[in-house]
Structure formats: C-alpha cells, structure tokens
Amino acid sequence: MIKTRFAPSPTGLLHVGGARTALFSWLYSQKMGGEFVLRIEDTDLERSSKVSVQAILDGMKWLKLDHDEGPIYQTQRFDRYKEIIQQLLDKGDAYYCACSKEKLESLRDQQMAAKQKPRYDGCCRDLGLLSDGTQDLVIRFKNPHQGSVTFKDHVKGTITVSNSELDDLIIARTDSTPTYNLTVVVDDMDMNITHVVRGDDHVNNTPRQINILKALGADCPEYAHLPMILGDDGKRLSKRHGAVGVMQYFDDGYLPEAVLNYLVRLGWSHGDQEIFSIAEMIELFALEDINKSAAAFNTDKLNWINQQYMMSLPLSNIVGLVKQRLKVIKVDVANNTNIDTIVDLYRQRVSTINELTESILYCFKEFDEYDAKAAKKGLRADSLEPLKSLSEGFESLTDWRAESIHQIIQAVTERLDVGMGKVGQPLRVAVTGGSFSPPIDQTVEVIGRTQTLKRILRAIDYVSKL
Ligand code: GLU
Numbered sequence: 001m002i003k004t005r006f007a008p009s010p011t012g013l014l015h016v017g018g019a020r021t022a023l024f025s026w027l028y029s030q031k032m033g034g035e036f037v038l039r040i041e042d043t044d045l046e047r048s049s050k051v052s053v054q055a056i057l058d059g060m061k062w063l064k065l066d067h068d069e070g071p072i073y074q075t076q077r078f079d080r081y082k083e084i085i086q087q088l089l090d091k092g093d094a095y096y097c098a099c100s101k102e103k104l105e106s107l108r109d110q111q112m113a114a115k116q117k118p119r120y121d122g123c124c125r126d127l128g129l130l131s132d133g134t135q136d137l138v139i140r141f142k143n144p145h146q147g148s149v150t151f152k153d154h155v156k157g158t159i160t161v162s163n164s165e166l167d168d169l170i171i172a173r174t175d176s177t178p179t180y181n182l183t184v185v186v187d188d189m190d191m192n193i194t195h196v197v198r199g200d201d202h203v204n205n206t207p208r209q210i211n212i213l214k215a216l217g218a219d220c221p222e223y224a225h226l227p228m229i230l231g232d233d234g235k236r237l238s239k240r241h242g243a244v245g246v247m248q249y250f251d252d253g254y255l256p257e258a259v260l261n262y263l264v265r266l267g268w269s270h271g272d273q274e275i276f277s278i279a280e281m282i283e284l285f286a287l288e289d290i291n292k293s294a295a296a297f298n299t300d301k302l303n304w305i306n307q308q309y310m311m312s313l314p315l316s317n318i319v320g321l322v323k324q325r326l327k328v329i330k331v332d333v334a335n336n337t338n339i340d341t342i343v344d345l346y347r348q349r350v351s352t353i354n355e356l357t358e359s360i361l362y363c364f365k366e367f368d369e370y371d372a373k374a375a376k377k378g379l380r381a382d383s384l385e386p387l388k389s390l391s392e393g394f395e396s397l398t399d400w401r402a403e404s405i406h407q408i409i410q411a412v413t414e415r416l417d418v419g420m421g422k423v424g425q426p427l428r429v430a431v432t433g434g435s436f437s438p439p440i441d442q443t444v445e446v447i448g449r450t451q452t453l454k455r456i457l458r459a460i461d462y463v464s465k466l
Contacts, residue, residue: 002034004195006065007184009041010052013245014059016297017199017229017237020263024226025197026065027264027285037191038070043183045075059246063256064278069191074183081178084186084216085139085171093215094171096137097124119167139172141182141212149207154224154287156200161207169208185209189218197287200225224287227294229266237297253325253354257313258306265305267295275308303351310347310356318353319343325357326364333364338446345438345446359436363447367433370462378429384463385416386423387430391456400449406441430459 006022008014014022029036038060042048057071088094099120108118120140131137143166150160171182178186184205188196203225213220229237249259261276269291270276270284310318322343326333333339342360350356361367370379393408413423424440431452437443444452 002029002032002194003037003192004029004034004197005037005039005188005191005193006060006067007039007041007187007198008056009044009047010049010056011044011047012052013055013247015237015245016263016266018056019059019063019246019259020229020266021197021199021226022060022065023063023260023263024224024268024285024287024290025195027281028195028197028224028287029068030282031285034194035068036066037072037193038067039072039074039187039191040070041074041180041183043074043078043177043180045177048075055245055247062247062250063260072187072191074187077183077187078178080190081183081186082176085178085182088141088171088212088215089139091215093142094139095125095127095142095168096129096131097140097168097170098129098135098137099123100136117165120169122168125168136174138170138174140168141171141208141215143168143208143211149210151206151210151220151223153203153206154195154222155227155290155292156203156225159203159206163211166208166211171212181205181208181212185212185216185218188221189213189216193221195224195287196221197224197226200227224290226290227267227292230294230296232296232298234296253321253352253357254302254306255309255313255321255353258302258309261309262302262305265301266297267291274305307351310350310352315340315344315347318347318356321353322357322360325353329357331361331364336364338363338448342446345442349436349438362432362434369433370429371434374429374433374435375462378425378435379459379463379466380426381463381466382422383426384460386412386418386426387456387460387463389416390423390427391453391460394444394449394453394456397449400445402439402441402445405444409441426459426463427456431455 004025006025008018008022026036028034040053040056042053053071060067085094089096104120107121111118124140125142129137144163146163148160148162149166150158152158169181170179172178187193188209206223206225210220231237246259250256257278260278260281264276264281264285265274267290268285270289276284319340323333323339342363343356346356346359350359389412390408393412394405397404397408409420409423409427413420416423425435428437428440428443429435431444431447447455
C-alpha cells in the first residue's frame with residue numbers, strides 16, 4: 001500500500017511552501033488509495049514550540065488535509081532512535097567520534113583554504129572509541145567509501161552521488177540526542193513510508209538517508225523533491241514577500257478551497273486548466289507532472305482564484321463565513337433576514353470574505369460619514385431636489401421591491417427631466433455612504449424602507465448645509 005507523510009519541523013508557522021508540500025503528499029496518497037501520515041519533527045527542542053505545532057495542526061485542519069495516522073511526535077520516539085543507533089554501533093556501521101569543535105573548525109579552514117569541499121576527514125572512524133558516558137562524544141554514521149548512490153526522483157529524474165562526496169555524518173550529538181537524518185530514516189522505515197514527497201532543500205540529504213536505510217536493511221522509499229517557491233522578485237519565498245502562515249489567509253477572508261486550488265498550481269499543472277475541485281485534483285494529480293522549475297508566488301492569481309470560489313461555492317457556505325466575519329468585527333445581524341440576498345448581490349464583486357463583509361456593512365449598521373470623494377460628486381446642491389422627490393416617492397410606496405423602487409427612481413428622473421445619474425448617484429451615496437454598489441434598486445430593497453428613508457433625510461440635511 002502507498003503511504004506518504006508530511007513531516008514538518010514545528011519551528012514556525014505552516015507557510016505556503018509547507019502547505020504545498022503537505023498538499024502534494026496528501027494528494028498522492030488519496031490518488032493511490034493509500035495512507036497519509038502527519039509526523040511532527042520536534043527533536044530540535046530549542047527551536048520547536050507548542051505554538052508552531054498548533055499552527056501546523058490548525059492549518060492542516062482548515063485545509064482539510066486529514067491524516068490517517070498521527071500526529072506522531074518524534075520527541076516521543078527517543079528510545080527507538082537510541083535502539084537503532086546502538087544497532088548501528090553494534091554492527092560497526094557507526095562509531096564514536098571525539099574530535100573537538102576546535103579541531104573540526106581548523107580542519108574546515110584548511111580545506112577551505114585549499115579550495116576543497118569541507119568534510120569530516122574520518123579521523124575517529126577506525127579508532128574503535130568506546131563511551132563511558134563521561135566524555136563529549138558524538139556518534140557518526142560510517143558512510144561507505146566505495147561506490148555511489150543512485151535514486152530515481154519522480155520530479156528531478158535520476159540522481160547519482162558518489163560516496164566519495166559524502167562524509168560520515170553525525171547521527172547522535174554529545175548529549176546523545178539523535179540528529180535529523182537519523183530520525184527521518186528510522187521513522188520512514190518504521191512507518192513503512194513508500195513515497196517521500198518534500199522540498200528540494202532535502203535533495204542533498206537523500207543519498208545519506210539511503211545509505212543509512214541500506215545499513216539498516218530497510219527498503220528505500222521513492223522520492224519526489226518539489227522545486228522551491230519564489231517570490232515575484234525571483235528570490236526564495238520568505239516573509240519579506242508577505243509569505244505568512246496559512247491561517248493568515250483564513251483571517252484575511254480567503255476560502256480553503258481556493259487556497260488549495262492556488263497551492264496545487266504552484267508547481268503542478270494539467271494543461272492550462274486553472275480551477276480544480278478537490279476531486280479533480282485527486283483524479284488528475286501525478287508526481288510526474290510536477291514542474292521541474294521553481295514556482296512563483298502571485299497574490300493577484302490567488303485573489304482571482306478566490307473570487308472564482310466566492311462565486312461558485314454554495315451561497316450558504318459564503319453566508320456562513322460572512323456571518324462568522326461579522327461576528328469577529330462585532331456587527332450584529334441577528335435580526336436581518338436579508339443577509340442571503342445581500343451576500344448574493346455582492347459576491348461577484350469582491351475577492352475575499354473580508355472584502356465582501358466590508359462592502360455590506362452599511363446594510364447592518366449606520367455608517368459614520370460619507371466617503372469624501374463620493375459625497376463630493378454625489379451629494380451636491382443640485383442633489384437636493386432629486387433626494388426630496390425620492391423621499392416622497394418612497395414614503396408612499398407600499399410594495400418595497402426592486403421593481404417598484406426602480407419605477408419611483410424612473411418617475412423622479414422624468415419629472416425633474418434629468419438623467420439617471422443625477423438621481424441614482426445621490427441616492428447611492430445617501431444610502432450606502434459610498435459610490436459603488438450593486439444596482440441601486442436592489443441595493444435600496446435590501447437596505448429596507450426604514451433605513452432608506454432615514455438615510456435620505458440625513459443626506460437632505462447634509463446637502464442643505466452645503
Ligand atoms: N522536518 C523537515 C522539514 O521541516 C522535513 C523532513 C522530510 O520531509 O524529510 O524541513
């Protein structure tokens with residue numbers, strides 16, 4: 001059975017890059033009818049934090065990248081790592097090393113001066129040092145001297161590295177805690193991981209990990225190393241580019257379906273199709289279709305995709321999220337029965353839930369002041385007559401529907417012999433506070449009779465004082 005994993009180190013938030021890795025790994029497991037493991041690589045006690053673990057769990061949950069196994073915490077597996085390290089020592093595949101930091105530093109300086117690649121020189125490899133627990137000894141893996149390591153990467157093709165390029169890496173520190181390459185290998189082996197999908201910053205670790213797996217007599221998984229994500233300036237994506245934890249996208253009013261759709265297109269394509277439902281992603285995903293070159297982050301595209309989902313998701317989903325957002329900003333809509341209509345009127349015109357919420361606030365609460373530009377254009381001395389006429393017309397309107405509202409507006413333009421703009425625009429500014437809204441008759445309908453009349457009077461007052 002196919003088994004993939006996502007193995008983040010909880011040293012920060014779950015960023016775009018990590019979420020994309022998680023998605024690709026998850027997609028492959030779904031596509032193959034396999035399983036997906038969530039493993040928290042928290043052995044670096046200084047840099048790991050509970051907050052980061054929670055951010056990862058929250059992000060995965062929001063994106064609905066559900067795991068079949070886990071979360072497994074590496075910090076709970078120290079005994080197992082110790083056992084394997086002992087096994088490697090017993091078999092002669094690992095050894096104690098007493099080289100001091102100073103000695104290693106001077107070795108490094110010499111190698112650099114001689115323009116050689118810095119590497120451990122194997123000084124303690126054949127000394128047969130033993131530990132009595134009192135000295136500062138690390139444990140190193142005895143990397144083979146001869147031959148080479150070859151693996152077929154699903155994205156990068158066949159990669160071969162000569163063993164002469166690899167030095168004996170440290171697998172246990174002086175305090176006997178295991179290092180990254182050791183824990184990954186033990187976990188991938190114990191958890192029967194068949195496919196390792198991860199960022200290509202780990203390509204260089206792969207031959208080392210394969211050698212350890214071989215020493216343990218384990219099967220090697222297959223690998224797919226994902227090209228990195230760049231910011232729009234061509235540099236590696238980082239916080240400078242506004243790359244934030246995925247939950248920030250939730251806070252900013254993005255939809256998880258859209259974020260997933262955006263992430264899947266970061267480095268994977270299927271013809272020129274842009275919009276993929278989850279079911280389609282699973283059906284069409286193939287490791288071989290992952291692009292070899294780096295992907296570039298593009299906020300405009302994320303907004304565009306989000307807008308597509310704002311329009312296509314069931315209205316009830318969007319309304320639910322808008323209500324949630326209104327609650328966050330403490331606007332009470334409990335008694336408003338029009339919210340479905342209002343949200344539906346607006347969802348074509350905005351990119352995010354937050355934008356939508358901002359645009360419809362005037363439906364639920366009085367605005368403090370008119371948008372200055374809108375008032376300058378829309379509420380002028382010559383708006384007084386149209387506003388008064390509208391007020392009279394609306395007063396006597398018994399049937400508060402867009403069609404009848406439209407007829408009143410129409411009648412006012414005819415009576416005053418002015419264009420639609422001279423009536424519609426003052427009305428729009430009067431009732432919304434700004435100059436953009438869906439068709440004015442529909443807008444007035446959802447605002448309701450009482451509020452509309454009240455706001456027209458407020459505008460008449462404003463214009464009278466000009
Ligand atoms: N914990 C590693 C990281 O966050 C990933 C390890 C792996 O996928 O093999 O970079």
